[in-house]
Amino acid sequence: GAVVSQHPSRVICKSGTSVKIECRSLDFQATTMFWYRQFPKQSLMLMATSNEGSKATYEQGVEKDKFLINHASLTLSTLTVTSAHPEDSSFYICSARGLAEPQETQYFGPGTRLLVL
Amino acid sequence: EDKVVQSPLSLVVHEGDTVTLNCSYEVTNFRSLLWYKQEKKAPTFLFMLTSSGIEKKSGRLSSILDKKELFSILNITATQTGDSAVYLCAVLNDMRFGAGTRLTVKP
Numbered sequence: 001g002a003v004v005s006q007h008p009s010r011v012i013c014k015s016g017t018s019v020k021i022e023c024r025s026l027d028f029q030a031t032t033m034f035w036y037r038q039f040p041k042q043s044l045m046l047m048a049t050s051n052e053g054s055k056a057t058y059e060q061g062v063e064k065d066k067f068l069i070n071h072a073s074l075t076l077s078t079l080t081v082t083s084a085h086p087e088d089s090s091f092y093i094c095s096a097r098g099l100a101e102p103q104e105t106q107y108f109g110p111g112t113r114l115l116v117l
Numbered sequence: 118e119d120k121v122v123q124s125p126l127s128l129v130v131h132e133g134d135t136v137t138l139n140c141s142y143e144v145t146n147f148r149s150l151l152w153y154k155q156e157k158k159a160p161t162f163l164f165m166l167t168s169s170g171i172e173k174k175s176g177r178l179s180s181i182l183d184k185k186e187l188f189s190i191l192n193i194t195a196t197q198t199g200d201s202a203v204y205l206c207a208v209l210n211d212m213r214f215g216a217g218t219r220l221t222v223k224p
Contacts, residue, residue: 034212043205043217044160093159095212106151106209108159 003027004096006109013084014117020080021112023094029074030096035067038091038111050077084116119144123206123215131223134196138218140206141188149209150189152180155217156202163191165209196222 003026013019023033032051036044048064050056050071058064068080077096081088093111120143130136142150149167153160164173166182166189173180177196182189193200203217 036214043203044214046211046213049211097212106165106212107162108153111159 004030004094004107004109006094006112008112009110010113010115012115012117015085016083018080018082019084019114020078021092021094021114023077023079023096023109025075025096025098025107028096028098030077030098031074032097033071033077034095034097035069035077035079036093036095038093044093047079081114084114086116089114089116119208119211119213121206121208121213121215123204123218125218126216127219127221129221129223130196132197134222135192135194136196136220138191138193138204138220139188140191140215142206142208143187144208144210146210147184147208150182151207151209152189152191153205153207154202155205160205163204193220196220198222198224 005024005026007022011019034049035047037047038044046059047062048056048058048069050069052071052074056069066082071077091111091113094109095106097106122141124139149165151165152163154163164180169182169184177194180191201220201222203219205214205217207214
């Protein structure tokens with residue numbers, strides 16, 4: 001099946017630093033990528049949707065200047081958490097949607113666990 | 118605003134029981150509904166449902182969509198402890214998830 005990778009899988013950083021998370025679709029072209037955040041024992045919360053070559057669409061309440069999303073190619077999207085604070089500690093997951101006949105495919109990356117000290 | 122509601126939020130059963138999980142939705146321009154299973158890490162794909170009334174089956178799991186009543190169910194028969202997980206549904210349009218159903222299967 002389709003594979004989506006995320007890197008890094010785990011990151012610990014100091015408060016005030018920026019962290020970049022990469023999401024790659026390995027064997028298909030992703031027309032759209034979705035970024036989620038998940039706190040313990042809660043469901044996935046959609047942060048933003050990005051289409052290749054255009055600006056991301058952010059969900060209400062998600063600061064676009066804090067969570068920078070770049071979808072520069074059909075196989076790569078990045079999420080940069082700028083000036084991270086302890087409350088940004090969470091599990092970040094991407095999902096990639098591609099075109100695979102007879103229907104679209106949508107698969108998740110393995111997630112990135114971010115801990116901000 | 119589009120909405121996806123799952124019920125129950127939590128369910129505890131014993132091995133061998135059959136469970137039915139519910140997902141109702143209110144979305145504009147509905148395309149498909151997806152079910153996922155999440156254990157410790159990222160969700161794994163179970164089913165994509167696009168047409169009403171057609172059951173999708175994978176082993177002990179099955180799912181069906183009712184586009185008239187705007188809901189889907191996920192059935193798990195002869196549950197095993199390995200089925201313990203959070204089951205999530207989302208609509209394909211915007212990939213917003215419901216809150217999930219936390220299923221615990223006791224030996």
